[in-house]
Amino acid sequence: MTKPPTRIQKRNRAAILTAGLDVFSKFGFRGSTLDQIAAAAGLSKPNLLYYFPSKDAIYTALLERLLETWLAPLQQMRQDGDPVQEILDYARRKLEMSRDYPRESRLFANEIVQGAPHIADNLSGELRALVDEKAAIVREWSEAGLIADVDPHHLIFSIWALTQHYADFDVQIRAVLGTDDPFVGAAPFIDHVMRSVLRA
Amino acid sequence: MTKPPTRIQKRNRAAILTAGLDVFSKFGFRGSTLDQIAAAAGLSKPNLLYYFPSKDAIYTALLERLLETWLAPLQQMRQDGDPVQEILDYARRKLEMSRDYPRESRLFANEIVQGAPHIADNLSGELRALVDEKAAIVREWSEAGLIADVDPHHLIFSIWALTQHYADFDVQIRAVLGTDDPFVGAAPFIDHVMRSVLRA
DNA sequence: TCTTTGTTTGACCAACTGGTCAAAACAACG
DNA sequence: CGTTGTTTTGACCAGTTGGTCAAACAAAGA
Numbered sequence: 016m017t018k019p020p021t022r023i024q025k026r027n028r029a030a031i032l033t034a035g036l037d038v039f040s041k042f043g044f045r046g047s048t049l050d051q052i053a054a055a056a057g058l059s060k061p062n063l064l065y066y067f068p069s070k071d072a073i074y075t076a077l078l079e080r081l082l083e084t085w086l087a088p089l090q091q092m093r094q095d096g097d098p099v100q101e102i103l104d105y106a107r108r109k110l111e112m113s114r115d116y117p118r119e120s121r122l123f124a125n126e127i128v129q130g131a132p133h134i135a136d137n138l139s140g141e142l143r144a145l146v147d148e149k150a151a152i153v154r155e156w157s158e159a160g161l162i163a164d165v166d167p168h169h170l171i172f173s174i175w176a177l178t179q180h181y182a183d184f185d186v187q188i189r190a191v192l193g194t195d196d197p198f199v200g201a202a203p204f205i206d207h208v209m210r211s212v213l214r215a
Numbered sequence: 216m217t218k219p220p221t222r223i224q225k226r227n228r229a230a231i232l233t234a235g236l237d238v239f240s241k242f243g244f245r246g247s248t249l250d251q252i253a254a255a256a257g258l259s260k261p262n263l264l265y266y267f268p269s270k271d272a273i274y275t276a277l278l279e280r281l282l283e284t285w286l287a288p289l290q291q292m293r294q295d296g297d298p299v300q301e302i303l304d305y306a307r308r309k310l311e312m313s314r315d316y317p318r319e320s321r322l323f324a325n326e327i328v329q330g331a332p333h334i335a336d337n338l339s340g341e342l343r344a345l346v347d348e349k350a351a352i353v354r355e356w357s358e359a360g361l362i363a364d365v366d367p368h369h370l371i372f373s374i375w376a377l378t379q380h381y382a383d384f385d386v387q388i389r390a391v392l393g394t395d396d397p398f399v400g401a402a403p404f405i406d407h408v409m410r411s412v413l414r415a
Numbered sequence: 416t417c418t419t420t421g422t423t424t425g426a427c428c429a430a431c432t433g434g435t436c437a438a439a440a441c442a443a444c445g
Numbered sequence: 446c447g448t449t450g451t452t453t454t455g456a457c458c459a460g461t462t463g464g465t466c467a468a469a470c471a472a473a474g475a
Contacts, residue, residue, distance in 0.1 A: 023422070042329060045246035049463060062423055070463065121328055128324050129242060131386045138390035146391050168392060169404035176380035177373055184375070186331045190338035191346050192368060204369035211363075211411040223452070249433060262453055270433065
C-alpha cells in the first residue's frame with residue numbers, strides 16, 4: 016500500500032524530471048551530471064537523491080514517460096480511412112512532435128545512437144509489435160492498389176527519419192539555412208514527398 | 216621544420232584514431248574515457264598521451280578527418296549531367312557512406328545532436344557554402360523544368376535524413392526488422408522515394 | 416503544544432577521470 | 446660497444462562524480 020504523494024513531492028518530482036529532460040537531452044546520459052540536474056531543478060544534490068534513488072532512475076523514468084507519448088502518432092493511424100490521408104496525417108503528427116518536443120526527440124536520439132542500452136527490450140517488444148501491426152495495414156492498402164507498391168517498414172522508417180531529423184540535427188539545419196527556426200518549409204516539403212511516394 | 220614520423224609513430228597514431236573512432240562513436244565525447252581508448256588501441260594511458268596531447272585532440276583530429284570525406288558525396292554532384300541521375304547518384308553515394316562507415320556517421324550524429332560544440336564554425340562555414348552552391352544547381356534544374364519544383368535545401372536534408380538514419384538508428388531498425396543488416400531494402404526504397412519526388 | 420512524519424542540507428566518501436612526470440626500456444646508428 | 450633519441454611505463458595528482466548519512470529543519474495533525 017503506497018502512500019499518495021504530497022504537494023511538495025509532486026512539485027519536486029516534476030521539477031526534477033523537467034530539469035533531467037533539459038540536461039540529458041543536451042548531453043546524453045553519461046555527459047550529464049547530478050549537479051547540473053540539481054541546479055536546473057533548483058535543488059541540492061542530496062535533495063535530488065531524496066526523490067530519486069539514482070541518476071539512472073531519473074533517466075529511466077524520463078524514457079518510460081517518453082515512450083508512452085512517442086508511439087501515439089503511429090497508434091492513431093486507422094485502417095478505416097483514406098489511406099493516403101492516414102499516412103499524410105501520421106507524418107504531420109510526427110513532425111509536430113519533433114517541433115513541439117525537440118528535447119524529447121533528442122533524448123531519444125541520444126539513447127538510440129549510443130545503442131539503446133536502456134530500452135533495447137522495448138524496441139524489439141512493444142515498438143516492433145506496433146510497427147508490424149501498422150505495416151500490415153499499409154501492405155493491405157498497397158495490395159488493394161490504394162497506394163503505390165512500397166515497402167511498409169521502410170515507409171515508416173522514412174517518416175521517422177524525415178521528421179526527427181529536423182529536431183535532432185537542429186543545429187546543422189539552422190546553420191545551413193541561416194534561420195532561427197529549423198522547421199520553416201519542412202511541413203509542405205514532407206507532405207509533397209509522402210504524396211509523391213504514395214501516388215500509385 | 217617538423218621531423219617525419221617514424222614507423223612506430225605512424226602505427227600508433229593510426230591505432231589511436233581507430234580506437235578513438237570506435238569508442239567515441241559508441242559513447243560520445245563525454246561518455247568516452249581515455250582508459251577505454253587506450254585499451255582499445257592496445258596502449259597505456261600515458262603512452263596515449265605521448266602521441267596526442269589530450270582527449271580533446273584525439274576527438275578533434277577524428278572530426279577533422281571525418282569532415283573531409285563526409286562532404287565528398289555532395290561535392291561530386293555535377294551541374295552538367297542528367298539532373299535526376301545526379302541526385303539519385305548522390306543519394307546512393309550517401310547511403311553507401313552510411314553502410315560502409317557507420318561509426319563515422321554515429322560520431323557525427325553524436326556531435327550534432329549534442330549541439331555540435333566542436334564544429335559549429337564548420338557548419339555555418341564550409342558546409343553551408345557547399346550546400347548553398349549545390350542547392351543553387353538544383354534550383355536551376357527545377358526552374359528549367361528538368362525536375363519537379365522542390366525546395367532544394369529540404370531536398371538535400373531529406374537525403375541526409377533518409378540515409379544517415381540507417382546508420383545512426385541502426386539498433387532501432389534491426390530491432391524492428393529483426394534482421395542483422397539494417398540496410399536490407401533501403402537502397403531501392405530510397406531510390407523510389409527520390410524518383411517519385413523529382414518526377415515533374 | 417507536542418509528536419510524528421516528511422523535507423533539506425553540509426560534510427563526507429570511494430571510485431573515476433584527464434593529465435603529469437621522472438625514470439626506465441628500447442631502438443637506431445656510428 | 447656506447448651514445449643518442451624515441452617510446453613506454455608506474456606512480457602520482459587534483460578535480461569531478463555518483464552516492465551516503467546523520468543531523469537539522471519544516472508541516473501537519475492530535
